Amino acid sequence: MKDTFDLLVETEFPRIKRAQLETLQVNLGYLCNQQCLHCHVDASPRRKEIMTAETISDVLDFLKQKEIKTLDLTGGAPEMNPEFFSLVEQATDLGVHVIDRCNLTVLLEKGYEKTAAFLAENKVEVVASMPCYLEENVDAQRGKGVFDLSIEGLKLLNKKGYGIDEKLQLNLVYNPQGINLPPSQNVLEPAYKRELKQRFDISFNNLYTITNMPIKRFGSTLLSKGLFGEYMQLLKSSYSKDNLAGLMCRTTLSVDWRGYAYDCDFNQMLGLPAGLTVDWVEDTVDGPARKHINDLLQSDLKGGDIAIMDHCYGCTAGNGSSCGGALI
């Protein structure tokens, strides 16, 4: 796989600082029932890297100490970490709002049949990737047969009240195919709602549009097709400074399966530790700059630097982009 990292290091992206920490986004590991071609963590049923019970206990300590409002769980398939259920219950008991980034198909896997009911009981918000309401587009991006299983997963969630009961939020994620910015969230959402309702009688709450980042597998594809420069030009020419205030890295800390901290999920994928300033180039990914959440328990992150590179233009282009969709 071709790597865009070195092409992104030099940047004129504005320096940004942390605001009050609100969300802890935790990657519970790379184990997944699927093996999507575009997966940015190379997750698969064979991956062994999952967060241990000990690190999950560190996560809970961090949530308490920092009085964090939202715990956002990612993977792999986060539900496949055996500690997932206990973590959700304990975080919910602390009054923390939990988000599960669910691939939908895991809900139908043998051994996970009770997961949808568990999520509903604990009022976990479900965020699920659904790059299109057309079968051929979803299967092209996520693998053959994934569309049908995703529809089944959505129907199961609807049956449990998701997308219908206002306390059971079901949000879908759209990302463009090819080198375009996503269309307006406000325009696409009604089309998704109409099509999924008419075709499959499925309801959901919000559609989040997310810009593709020029890193990892998508970055590699851009390089292979000779489109990297054109895509970066698009991101930079669509820069909108109005998006800076709402950047998710200002209020979110991302944690990998070993408990190390990053300013966002993209920086985690790049191995770019949290808080590095533009002078970071000398540091190695596994070097002294990398911090475990245990080392940050007593630190006030507010006002601290956010590690930026040229990929950050992906968050400020057009209407902006974050794990919660468009910014403006």
Ligand code: SF4
């Ligand atoms: S479902 Fe998500 S985590 Fe699993 S392989 Fe696909 S993209 Fe990766």
Ligand code: SF4
């Ligand atoms: S990629 Fe986006 S969220 Fe991550 S540090 Fe850059 S601007 Fe912030």
